[in-house]
Amino acid sequence: MVRLRTLCRHLTGTVCCIIFIIFIRTHQDSTSKIVDKQVTTTSKSHFSTRLEKYTIFQELNGPRQKTFKNPCHCMFWQKSDSGCFYTGCLPYFYLIGAPKSATSALWNQLIAHPDIVDIGKETHWWTRSAKTGLEVRNYLFRHSRPLLTLRDNSGINRERQFIIGDGSVSTLWDNSMIINQTYRTTHRFALPFTWADVIYEVQPDAKIIAILRNPVTRLISDYLSFDAYHSAQDFHEGIINATKTFHECLQKMDLRFCANLMYRPRIQIGIYAVHVEEWLRVFPAHQVLILRTEDWISTQPSQRREILKDVFEFLKIEQYPNAQIPAAEINQRMADITTTFQIWTSSIKLLNEFYKPYNKRLSNLLHDSRYLWQD
Template structure:
């Protein structure tokens, strides 16, 4: 009997030991958010406390020092609201033992044939990128054809160990898009809002505020009214003077903030490496500037078949958007005087002529087409910096709310920001999923001098000009209040004061 027991033990013992080893391996790689059987579908991140990054440009390499080594206890930092669009592909899977030494490599804009976006094999099955974009929310063939590079290069999901949307190309090259976007409008407090958000300790401030890429630059705009050093630097890395490629946009951030994102690495209590800091884009043109290519591509379209809202929802469904608005008549009045040098006699007359001519032109456009068509394409004139149509807020807001839930899109009135900055700021931090600050930190930020406030001396706007502007905007304000479900958005007539 003892001999039989020894024989049986010699068979069972290796099995028991093997199972114990497998259980141990599985346990060591489990976290609060992941299980062992998910490693084949998600990037693997290290439990180390140090990392370095190499910045590469035409053969040169720069090493950044190791950064923060904190013990964080908030598991929510690792949660990503990743919508499921179907089976997920592995994204640049790295060895389980170590997080990669991320590199930041500038890429040239090289013409690429994107026929794989719509290709199938002999049996009709999808090939290459065609297997990816149908899983992106709201991505139609027409939308993909309007921006093939973006659908080719931007992945289905981003790295889980970065709060900011980032992904790898190859094994180590890190690419990042903005975490949040501040949208329109001119003279609505966007610069001051940007200043206060980027003063938060977890938001990077040293980044170009208004690259205007999603709207104007992506559609062929090459002028440099702002951010000149950053624009020229991105061009030098990308090649040429055309800023429309995604590589230009990515290079813009690689030259400023991506290395800092890498170096913001912390270690959670569970021993997981995490990069908690984020950056944004405050190009106000993103809300309305979609170019005019759609008119040529769809000559019989009654309205734009897609907007930046549709495009960005397909590519960044979890991005956060902040739209700043203001009494539209007061906004238009402030913007005119902001663009004109003080002390020029006759400016009030010129402003009246400009406003009335524009209103007549826009009304004629609506008679010939419809309001939504004219809001995006009115030749009164159509410009990077449009005049009155940006104040038709409800048209643009409706397009964004059609695709983004309210949890991703926030409308802030400048009037509320001025009247209750503490309340608005705390609500904004909650919206952006940023940690609330102490009272001292809040006071330090909110007491900063208001940015880009128009204080130029100028003539008084004629009352008849303000009356014409009020008449123009009044029905649109009514529609805005209905859309937002709040009468405070039904702005009263503006009679004139300091702007």
């Protein structure tokens, strides 16, 4: 208990308090053993007690406003007052990733729907900017202000039909802040929980969307976008070093931890099975929609139309005949990975072998052989 009190003194603010409370619960719950080599994915490790004041709802301490689809609450509310001083809202849905997998193309089609308000795709607030005070309130106001404006400017009370989402593609996989915070406060390398746990605690009815691309082509595109030096040799040497480091990690830690470390190139993102398991562990399956990039960039417009139909149905909004992005435009963006330099065949072979067991694990998890990426 003394160690936990010391930890609490180091963890300041709303989101850090979430981390502290979940850390305590995780150590009280036998479902999350850091040294366990097997990751349990079938049982949901819902925490035994509810978060009380140590959540983002410390800012949203008033009743929920049911006139909005987004989860909006009164802020700075007191029972003796007649109404809300301010309204703060969380996203209605999260497009959590994966990066370089046509998330922007999908996002652009979603915001073309008249009931989805465009306030920008990515803030990376949870994974990189989740702090206290003004930053928390800015994130909440970011979603509430447009909804309030639409309500106030509409003569027919259409606010219930408008929704706002968060398209930060780091939310799927980037738990580095949690690992770093855990080490700073406990001097242990561990991943006691992920952002899936945190978001579920503050928003258990959130809708989660992920679009996944063949992890090999995704990694190549990612390398060209985020690494400074582009050459076939540099890429090959990078994946050799990254995969070696990853396998060395597995000798000491479990897969869940090692798949959440940072590597260059970023091989960890394509270990989708581990990341998707985290979201399905806490969220009900009907609140998680997994799509495949290769289906979205199909040359058949009807296939993309069916995907959009599924997404709108998932979001519980009316179908809308969106203008389709031409397949040639999407495919050109994807084709850029082959024009800068010619990837070595040995690099492709190495990556196929590396990702093969995790693709199989994902395929089994989703009961869908398409996620073997053998097409």
